[in-house]
Amino acid sequence: MFLERPEVSDLMKRFGTHACLELFGAYGVKLLHGADDRELSGPVFSSVIGLVGDKLRATCLLAATEGPLRASCPAGEQLRDWTGELANQLVGRIKMQLFARSVNVALSTPLTLTSVRLVPLPRSNVGPIQFTLETEPVTVWLEVQATSDFELGPECLPVVSIGELRLF
Amino acid sequence: MLEAANGVDGLACAGANVDLSLILLDLNMPLLNGVDMLEQLKSDLRTREIPVLMLTTEAEPSLIDRAKRAGASGWIVKPVKPDMLASAAVRVAR
Numbered sequence: 001m002f003l004e005r006p007e008v009s010d011l012m013k014r015f016g017t018h019a020c021l022e023l024f025g026a027y028g029v030k031l032l033h034g035a036d037d038r039e040l041s042g043p044v045f046s047s048v049i050g051l052v053g054d055k056l057r058a059t060c061l062l063a064a065t066e067g068p069l070r071a072s073c074p075a076g077e078q079l080r081d082w083t084g085e086l087a088n089q090l091v092g093r094i095k096m097q098l099f100a101r102s103v104n105v106a107l108s109t110p111l112t113l114t115s116v117r118l119v120p121l122p123r124s125n126v127g128p129i130q131f132t133l134e135t136e137p138v139t140v141w142l143e144v145q146a147t148s149d150f151e152l153g154p155e156c157l158p159v160v161s162i163g164e165l166r167l168f
Numbered sequence: 169m170l171e172a173a174n175g176v177d178g179l180a181c182a183g184a185n186v187d188l189s190l191i192l193l194d195l196n197m198p199l200l201n202g203v204d205m206l207e208q209l210k211s212d213l214r215t216r217e218i219p220v221l222m223l224t225t226e227a228e229p230s231l232i233d234r235a236k237r238a239g240a241s242g243w244i245v246k247p248v249k250p251d252m253l254a255s256a257a258v259r260v261a262r
Contacts, residue, residue: 092225160227167242
């Protein structure tokens with residue numbers, strides 16, 4: 001049975017924070033992590049991905065206004081498509097952190113939406129992770145459930161690291 | 169350069185363009201995931217010789233092993249630096 005476990009949500013929030021800072025950093029964008037509770041208002045690009053494992057399941061939403069997305073976006077890419085790709089890479093990084101601790105999850109494909117406003121309403125007391133680039137917000141919102149016996153294993157090194165090429 | 173939005177379109181695109189030099193293949197795609205698409209490409213006589221580089225956000229050993237056994241030329245975990253991608257492409261493209 002899946003339950004909301006605040007300590008697991010906190011753990012995932014730490015993974016999500018690290019993953020988001022590193023991800024934008026990889027594209028030359030230095031986000032500030034901080035508690036900015038302003039709602040995101042438009043246009044807002046957001047993308048949602050599900051993570052499902054035997055003992056852990058979560059929904060991850062990445063949302064941002066145009067500035068941080070455009071600053072990180074490779075030339076020629078549509079912002080809407082780029083939001084889905086960033087969400088995919090964000091959740092991939094979270095998956096790698098889980099996998100390094102013996103937790104395997106499958107990922108859904110990203111669903112991307114554009115809206116005028118977005119106001120997260122967390123189910124538990126673990127709220128969204130807020131970042132800013134200058135005055136523009138980036139939000140990562142993870143809703144997490146785990147079984148009562150879910151726990152992380154000892155950390156192991158990944159077979160292939162982020163940014164690494166392995167030729168066969 | 170040709171681009172496909174999902175695994176099913178990618179498979180059709182490769183079947184219609186069997187002289188491709190290289191396929192860069194994502195894993196997490198709608199309709200057909202990258203490893204399933206790779207296995208279908210490599211089991212089709214028309215497309216089996218096209219080199220495939222997996223370009224993905226994941227590094228799960230069982231998926232990497234499966235891709236290697238299916239005949240992928242390599243595995244890259246995104247984000248990738250353009251010069252590394254260019255160098256890998258030169259090494260594996262036909």
